Every structure is written in C-alpha cells, then in structure tokens.
Amino acid sequence: MKKTLRLLFIFLFILSGIVSAENEIVTEIIDVSNEAEAGGTAEFQIKIKNHQTERDVYKISYNDLSIAPFSDFARNIKFESSQIKLDPEESGTFGISIDILDTTLEDKNYETTLTISSLTKPEISEDIILKTYVVSPEDVIMIFPDIPETIVPGEEYEIKIRLKNRANVKLESYEVLVSSDLPQLKKNFIVDFEPNEEIIETFKIKTGEKTIAKNYVVNIRVYDIESKTKGSYSSAITLIKSENIGEKLNKDKGFLSATTTITKINEGNVKTTQKIEVKKNFLERIFTDTSPEPYMESGKYVWETTLKPGEEFTIEITSNYRPVFYGIIIIIIATLIMNYLLERSVILRKRMFKIKRTPEGLSELKVLIHLRNGKSEELKDVRILDVLPKTLESMDEFGTLKPTKEQQGTKGKRFIWDIGRLSPGEERIISYKVKSNIRLIGETKLPPAVIQYTSKSGKIISERSTSISLEHTSPNN
Numbered sequence: 001m002k003k004t005l006r007l008l009f010i011f012l013f014i015l016s017g018i019v020s021a022e023n024e025i026v027t028e029i030i031d032v033s034n035e036a037e038a039g040g041t042a043e044f045q046i047k048i049k050n051h052q053t054e055r056d057v058y059k060i061s062y063n064d065l066s067i068a069p070f071s072d073f074a075r076n077i078k079f080e081s082s083q084i085k086l087d088p089e090e091s092g093t094f095g096i097s098i099d100i101l102d103t104t105l106e107d108k109n110y111e112t113t114l115t116i117s118s119l120t121k122p123e124i125s126e127d128i129i130l131k132t133y134v135v136s137p138e139d140v141i142m143i144f145p146d147i148p149e150t151i152v153p154g155e156e157y158e159i160k161i162r163l164k165n166r167a168n169v170k171l172e173s174y175e176v177l178v179s180s181d182l183p184q185l186k187k188n189f190i191v192d193f194e195p196n197e198e199i200i201e202t203f204k205i206k207t208g209e210k211t212i213a214k215n216y217v218v219n220i221r222v223y224d225i226e227s228k229t230k231g232s233y234s235s236a237i238t239l240i241k242s243e244n245i246g247e248k249l250n251k252d253k254g255f256l257s258a259t260t261t262i263t264k265i266n267e268g269n270v271k272t273t274q275k276i277e278v279k280k281n282f283l284e285r286i287f288t289d290t291s292p293e294p295y296m297e298s299g300k301y302v303w304e305t306t307l308k309p310g311e312e313f314t315i316e317i318t319s320n321y322r323p324v325f326y327g328i329i330i331i332i333i334a335t336l337i338m339n340y341l342l343e344r345s346v347i348l349r350k351r352m353f354k355i356k357r358t359p360e361g362l363s364e365l366k367v368l369i370h371l372r373n374g375k376s377e378e379l380k381d382v383r384i385l386d387v388l389p390k391t392l393e394s395m396d397e398f399g400t401l402k403p404t405k406e407q408q409g410t411k412g413k414r415f416i417w418d419i420g421r422l423s424p425g426e427e428r429i430i431s432y433k434v435k436s437n438i439r440l441i442g443e444t445k446l447p448p449a450v451i452q453y454t455s456k457s458g459k460i461i462s463e464r465s466t467s468i469s470l471e472h473t474s475p476n477n
Helices: 002-022 282-286 322-343
Strands: 025-033 041-050 056-062 074-079 083-086 091-100 108-118 125-134 141-146 156-165 171-180 187-193 198-206 215-223 229-239 245-254 257-266 272-279 288-291 295-297 300-307 312-320 346-357 363-373 379-389 392-398 405-408 412-422 427-436 442-446 450-454 460-464 468-472
Touching: 025 108, 025 125, 041 056, 041 083, 041 108, 041 125, 056 091, 074 108, 083 091, 091 108, 091 125, 141 215, 141 229, 156 171, 156 187, 171 229, 187 198, 257 272, 257 300, 272 312, 282 288, 300 312, 346 379, 346 450, 346 460, 346 468, 363 379, 363 412, 379 392, 379 427, 392 412, 412 427
Parallel strands: none
Antiparallel strands: 025 041, 041 091, 056 083, 056 108, 074 091, 108 125, 141 156, 156 198, 171 187, 171 215, 215 229, 245 257, 257 312, 272 300, 288 312, 295 300, 346 363, 363 427, 379 412, 379 450, 392 427, 405 412, 442 468, 450 460
16 A cells, blocks of 8 residues: 555656646757947847647747836847747747947946747746846057058068057056968067056068068957957058069980970069970970970970969970980891891892893793802702793703703793702802793783702701792883
C-alpha cells in the first residue's frame, strides 16, 4: 500500500513538472545593437520557442509608461511583427527597435520592459528586460594630422599627429590607432590627457620603391579603455608613379651552342609594358630555339609583356649547331664504311651502251660486265653467267674474254665464262656486242649477270648484278 502511494506521488510530481514546462516561454535576448547615441536607435532580437503540445500565437507588447513623455529615454518602441504563430517545438524571433530621445543623458544604461504572452492562454506570459547603453559623443578628442598629400617611393617622410582633449576632465589610457592600406603607415600608442590638453605625436615612414602607385586611405581612431570611439579622422595619401625597369643579361657558351638569357624586372611601382627584340638571320633561326615563343617582325624575334611592380619576365634564346656537326660526322663515317664494305666485297656490275641504229631501224648494243675481287682472300671456281633475251642476237664480237660455253634456252641464249681463280684485288672486264631482232622502242631491260665462286671455307656462293635498262626513242626522232 505504501509502495503504491509512493509511485502515485512520483507520477503527480512528474506530471506537474510537464504542465509547468508547457506553460513556460523559453526566451533568448540577442543584442543586435544595444549601444546607441542620443537620438539614435538601439536594436534587439528576442527568440522564443513554443513548448506546448499544440499550435499557439504569441504577442509582444510594452507599457505606455515605457515611452515619452513618461520615459526620459525611449521616444518610441517598434516591432517588426507584434505576433508570431508557432507550431509545437517551433521557434520564432521578434525584432525590436528603440528610438532614443535627443535629450537622453549619455554614458548611462537604460532598461525597457516588454511582455510576451500567449493569445490562447493568457496565463502563459513573461516579462523581458532590455538594457540599452547611450554612448557619449565620438568627437571628445579632436585630431589634426600633418600628413603629406603625395609621397615619392623610397623617400622618408615625417608624420605629425596633433590630438586635443576638448573635455574639461582628465582622460587616461586612451589608445590612438593609425591604420592604412599602406603597410608603412600603421601605428598605435597609448596617451593620457589632462583637461583641454594638446599632444603631438611624431613618427617617420619610408615606402619601398616597388609599392604600388595609388591613393591610400589613412584612418586615425581614438578609443577609451572600454574600446569606445572618442575621436576619428580619415583622409587619403597619394603615392606617385615611379617607372624603373632593370635588365639582366647572361650568355652561356658551349661546344657549337650558345644560350642567351634576358630578364626584365619591374623595379618601379606601376604596371608597364615591355618589348624585347632580337635580330636573327634566316640561317640562324633554323638552329635557334626560344622560350617563351615570340612572334616575328621584320626578321626579328619580338616578345611583349606587361609587368606589375616586382614582377619579372625571362626569355631564353638557344642556338645549337651540334646536330649539323654530328650529322656530317655520321654521313662521313657511313660513307667510309660503305666504301670499305664495297672495297672488301665481290663487285659485279653490268652495263649496256647503244652503238648505232641501222637503216632498217635495228639497234646495235654493247654489253659490259665488270668483275672485281675486293675480298682479302682468293676466289676459286669463279664462273660468270649472263643471259641474252630473244629480242637480242649476239654478233659474236667479244672482248678479251670469250665465253667458255654458249647455251640456247627457251628464254634466250646463255653465256658462261669460267674464270677459275681470282686473286684479291684482281679484276676482269667482259664485253660483247648484240643487235636487236626487232625495232626497239621504249625501254629495253637485260637480266642481271650472275657470279658463282667457292669461298675459302669451301662454300659455293652466287651473287647477282643489278638489272639494267636502256631507253629507246622512236626512229623518227
């Protein structure tokens, strides 16, 4: 029985907590701009959340005693929206603006009470207190800077800042902050002012020669120990233009090559366009590479570029004649090798010459076979074979060497010369005359001659000459 009563008590306690939570309005004050001057406006946001289990509408309001003429602080209170409809667990925000009277005393906190309540359940209500701080004027400290209107890059200048306390009270630990987008014109320091005292602060600045030429904004602010503005000043300073282009030239020579490097450097403070010209004749251009790629103008390489202050532009011109040199060397070596191989091989050449044309339009020709042993060893069993096609007929006129055999075949007559041995470097010339059986027009081709011999190792080797041809013209020509 006691256990049952205890459980019932706990249940009722939890239920009462849930009901209490549902009747609460959870609020959060967001200070958008809770500091303002007399005659200005303070702004706030109040965020609320509906913890009920059903949709509800909430309204915000203020008491008439909270504004003038009953208030010495607020001239008017405005809401972006005086009502918000929220679903269960949904959040919403009220925007509030408080207009401050011109006659409001400064450097003082003021409180404003607002009420947020439910339209469906008036018992759900909450009072919110907003605190507004009315700041003092921003010109308590008067600023009289002595800053030149124009400065030259690289030169030193003296800057004077005169500060005067307008108030008839002592001001301690005031911070003076000099700021600018000109890097050299930045400074901050702490000063104490006696009533109506005037202070002069002096410092020097010197800009770099590459500092960009333009108008630079200068701001001077004075803050009290609570970081509130007590004086301000803004102006501009002009950095004049300075054009200064430097150049670096480097030449690097090697074997049949040369590389020239040209670097242009903008050491001034303004953007400038540079044109670089290098003259090269046609032959030089064939063996020259450049980086980056130029354009041609009147037989000259031309580069154009725009340089910002501090930027540089580099070109490389490389003339390389080594490929030509190496190519000539390769050709010479190849020629020597070919000549050597030819000199060390068996040479068999066959040529044909026209002797005359008969009144009947037939041709008389002479065939010449040149044989040479270019090897360093003796050739054995040397034999020359040559075929005469059917369109041609032998005139049985041979040179110093007559054929050992003559054989008639289906394709023509074959001549065989048995040379025997052929010593290294030894040559043989074989020639004979032929005539045509028909009128020859166009091109006459003769098959290649063949040499057969036995090498030093006893191997039988056959080699051919190239085929030869002879152009014929019409008898009327």
